[in-house]
Amino acid sequence: MQGKFITIEGIEGVGKSxxxxxxxxxxxxxxxxCLLTREPGGTDLGEQLRNILLHGGDVxxxxxxxxMFASRAQHLQEKIKPALDRxxxxxxxxxxxxxxxxxxxxxxxxxxxxxxxxxxxxxDMQPDLTVLLDAPVEVGRARASARSEADRxxxxxxxxxxxxxxxxxxxxxxxxxxxxxxxTQPLEHVQKDIELSLKHLLNTAGPV
Ligand code: T5A
Numbered sequence: 001m002q003g004k005f006i007t008i009e010g011i012e013g014v015g016k017s018x019x020x021x022x023x024x025x026x027x028x029x030x031x032x033x034c035l036l037t038r039e040p041g042g043t044d045l046g047e048q049l050r051n052i053l054l055h056g057g058d059v060x061x062x063x064x065x066x067x068m069f070a071s072r073a074q075h076l077q078e079k080i081k082p083a084l085d086r087x088x089x090x091x092x093x094x095x096x097x098x099x100x101x102x103x104x105x106x107x108x109x110x111x112x113x114x115x116x117x118x119x120x121x122x123x124d125m126q127p128d129l130t131v132l133l134d135a136p137v138e139v140g141r142a143r144a145s146a147r148s149e150a151d152r153x154x155x156x157x158x159x160x161x162x163x164x165x166x167x168x169x170x171x172x173x174x175x176x177x178x179x180x181x182x183x184t185q186p187l188e189h190v191q192k193d194i195e196l197s198l199k200h201l202l203n204t205a206g207p208v
Contacts, residue, residue, distance in 0.1 A: 003033075003084040004205060005125075007095040010133035011165050012154050013144030014183040015190060019133065020093050022191050026198060027089060035083045038093035039071060043078045046071040054151040065103045069117045072096065076122055096122070097130060097171055102153065105167030106160045129201050131194055132172050133183035137161040140183075 006023065008016045020036060027034050041050040049071045053064060072095070083090050096118050103109045137158055144154060172178035179197040181190055 001087050003087050003089040004128040004201060005080070005084060005090050005092070006201075007092045007097065007127040007130045008133065009094060009097045009101070009130055009168060010183060011135070011137060011140045011161050011168070013140035013142070013147070014133040014135045015143070015187070016093050016133060018187070019131070019190060019194055020091050023091055023131075023194060023198065026195060027091075030202065032089050033087070034089045034091055035079070036091045036093075037075070037079060039075060039095055039098065040068055041071065042075040042080075042092075043071075045074045054153060056152065059152070061103070061107045061109055064107070065099065065109055065113065065117070068099050068103065069121050073121045076125075092127075095127060095130075097132075097168065100171060101164045101167040105163040106156065108163070126175075127177055128205075129197060130172075130175070130178045131197060132168055132178055132180045133190070134165070134169065134180055135183040137165060 008020050008023070010016055024034050024036050039046070040053055041047045049067045053059065053067055053071075059067075080090050080092070096114075099114055099118075100111070104111050104114050141154075141158075141161070144150075169180070172180045179194075181193045181197075183190055185193075
């Protein structure tokens with residue numbers, strides 16, 4: 001049986017890394033084998049692209065878009081699809097929803113280009129569940145900046161991140177696979193909400 005594909009999304013600092021680790025340990029406690037990975041990155045090529053994307057100098061908006069999808073194409077072929085085919089559940093920190101939010105919403109690139117690249121790279125394959133951790137931009141930025149210095153994308157202004165957040169919320173309205181969690185809550189409450197979505201997915205997944 002195919003594994004399930006779970007993605008976690010949201011603006012910077014909302015708690016994606018913290019909560020993807022929680023999802024992994026919760027699923028493992030249910031006897032489910034999981035692979036935890038991230039985008040951009042997840043493969044040797046993807047991690048090299050990530051380094052350019054987050055720490056490179058002048059990267060044009062179109063080059064940024066293409067590198068996000070180049071990383072994803074490699075990631076799907078080398079890691080995500082083989083794991084799902086083995087019945088392993090894949091937990092991915094960001095996926096194509098981030099491209100719609102950052103390159104589409106934030107950079108205001110043409111949506112048709114994103115959708116054409118999405119078709120090229122993963123066709124109709126979509127996550128089974130997307131957990132969107134939502135919080136006002138000020139909250140996410142305060143948490144992220146307390147933890148580390150801003151990278152090339154984190155250095156964008158508030159208006160950019162408000163467009164990113166709005167795009168995530170608009171997509172969450174559009175697609176049933178989304179579960180929106182209020183990330184301003186204390187961590188235990190955030191994780192209770194995530195657990196409910198996981199239980200729902202597990203109930204609809206059949207035997208694992
Ligand atoms: N990108 C990515 C694109 O532009 N297009 C794309 O297609 C893709 C795939 C990737 C960058 O690339 C861009 C988006 C990004 O700019 P990244 O490493 O995924 O970068 O992203 P970041 O969002 O920068 O990740 P962060 O590590 O900054 O944030 P997280 O993972 O959301 O937050 P986390 O878990 O590290 O938590 C931050 C702090 O908050 C605390 C944690 O303990 C931690 O200290 N915290 C809470 N505190 C209080 N209450 C809670 N509920 C808390 N939850 C977490």
